[in-house]
Structure formats: structure tokens, C-alpha cells
Amino acid sequence: MTASSRAQVLELYRAMLRESKRFSAYxxxxxxxxxxxxxxxxxxxxxDPVEIQTLLNKAKRDLGIIRRQVHTGQLYSTxxxxxxxQDMPRT
Amino acid sequence: MASRVLSSCVHRLPVxxxxxxxxxxxxxxxxxxxxxxxxxxxxRPGPSQPxxxxxxxxxxxxxxxxxxxxxxxLYILKLYNKIEPEKLCINSHFMKDLGLDRLDQVEIIMAMExxxxxxxxxxxxxxxxxxxxxxxxxxxxxxxxE
Numbered sequence: 001m002t003a004s005s006r007a008q009v010l011e012l013y014r015a016m017l018r019e020s021k022r023f024s025a026y027x028x029x030x031x032x033x034x035x036x037x038x039x040x041x042x043x044x045x046x047x048d049p050v051e052i053q054t055l056l057n058k059a060k061r062d063l064g065i066i067r068r069q070v071h072t073g074q075l076y077s078t079x080x081x082x083x084x085x086q087d088m089p090r091t
Numbered sequence: 092m093a094s095r096v097l098s099s100c101v102h103r104l105p106v107x108x109x110x111x112x113x114x115x116x117x118x119x120x121x122x123x124x125x126x127x128x129x130x131x132x133x134x135r136p137g138p139s140q141p142x143x144x145x146x147x148x149x150x151x152x153x154x155x156x157x158x159x160x161x162x163x164x165l166y167i168l169k170l171y172n173k174i175e176p177e178k179l180c181i182n183s184h185f186m187k188d189l190g191l192d193r194l195d196q197v198e199i200i201m202a203m204e205x206x207x208x209x210x211x212x213x214x215x216x217x218x219x220x221x222x223x224x225x226x227x228x229x230x231x232x233x234x235x236x237e
């Protein structure tokens with residue numbers, strides 16, 4: 001992997017994880033974070049530069065999808081699930 | 092999963108550490124720092140608290156000191172499921188000693204960003220490869236006194 005594609009991969013990884021944390025729906029949020037981590041790790045050892053570029057392009061498209069879905073989810077958000085951590089004052 | 096554990100413990104951590112929740116007033120800053128930092132706080136003359144350090148986030152600690160930063164960095168790292176807590180020390184290299192890779196390092200730096208509440212740019216983030224460097228970076232960026 002060349003230095004520039006390595007930098008791109010890490011930059012995309014960070015950007016996708018950051019964006020995914022902004023989902024308001026618990027399920028979407030946890031799925032996105034988990035899927036991003038698994039997918040990047042699965043393709044960690046790919047050597048062919050053409051394939052790497054294909055995967056990077058797909059990741060960029062997916063980042064766009066995540067951004068749009070985060071925004072849509074925020075427009076139509078519902079209550080938090082009971083299992084999500086709320087900031088509760090300790091007595 | 093690790094990130095969920097990380098984020099859930101991050102939310103609970105300041106409450107566990109701070110004896111007085113939701114206090115973010117300048118007046119309370121002095122007793123705060125002595126309560127949290129068992130070592131290394133020196134008496135400072137008068138109202139010379141660095142205003143930038145006081146963060147008005149409810150439920151979070153407002154006064155930082157180096158010991159606090161170190162403790163929190165190590166705590167967050169211990170929560171990460173790919174790190175064995177026994178092997179972790181302040182100078183352990185992520186790649187060489189702990190066997191992590193660049194993707195893990197990105198996740199760790201993001202967890203630190205969430206914990207300390209400020210964004211670390213990519214160029215700086217890729218250079219932080221042991222806990223000591225992270226603490227030094229945070230101390231530098233947050234203008235924390237010893």
C-alpha cells in the first residue's frame with residue numbers, strides 16, 4: 001500500500017467513524033460503527049492497488065450515505081431507547 | 092462493542108471521579124483541583140485560574156491537571172478490549188509493545204477526543220503512539236499546569 005493510499009484509508013476510517021457516532025438512532029449508530037470497523041479490518045491486507053482504489057471509492061460513497069442518513073435521522077428522530085446511557089445525577 | 096463500552100464508561104467516569112457533580116463555577120475550582128489531584132498541585136496566587144481550562148459541561152470535571160490527564164488516558168486504554176491491562180504502562184508503544192495497528196490507534200485517539208472534549212487533527216493524531224505522548228499532547232493543547 002502506498003503512503004498516500006494509507007493516509008487516505010486512515011482519514012476515511014476516522015471520518016466515517018466520526019460521522020456514524022452522530023446517528024440519533026441507537027441501532028443505526030451501533031451497526032454503522034461495528035460495520036465500519038469490521039469492513040476496514042477485513043480488507044486490511046489487500047495489496048492490489050486497483051482493488052484498494054475500488055474499496056476506497058466505495059467507502060467514500062458510503063460516507064456520503066452516512067452523512068445524508070444522519071441528517072435525515074435527526075429530522076425525524078424519536079425518543080432514546082431505555083438502554084441508552086442518559087446523564088443521570090448520582091444521589 | 093469496544094467503542095460502546097468506551098463511550099458508556101466515559102460518561103460515567105467524571106461522575107465517579109468528581110465528588111461534586113455539575114459544579115462549574117470559578118469559586119469551586121480550587122477545592123476541585125485539590126480533591127482530584129493527589130500529587131502535584133501547588134498553591135497558586137489569587138484568581139489566576141486559566142479560563143480556557145474551565146469547561147462548562149454539566150457532569151464533567153472542570154479543572155485539569157497532569158495527573159488527572161494521565162489517569163484518564165490510562166483508564167480509557169484499559170477499557171479497550173484489545174489491550175491487556177497488565178501490559179499497559181505510560182510508555183508502552185501501541186504497535187511494538189501492545190500489538191495494535193493503525194486502525195486501533197485511530198480508534199484510541201477518537202476515544203481520547205471524546206473523553207477530553209476537543210478535536211485532535213489527523214496530522215497530530217498519527218504521531219501519538221504511546222500514552223505518554225497523548226498525555227503530553229493534551230497537556231500542551233489544554234494549557235494544563237503541573
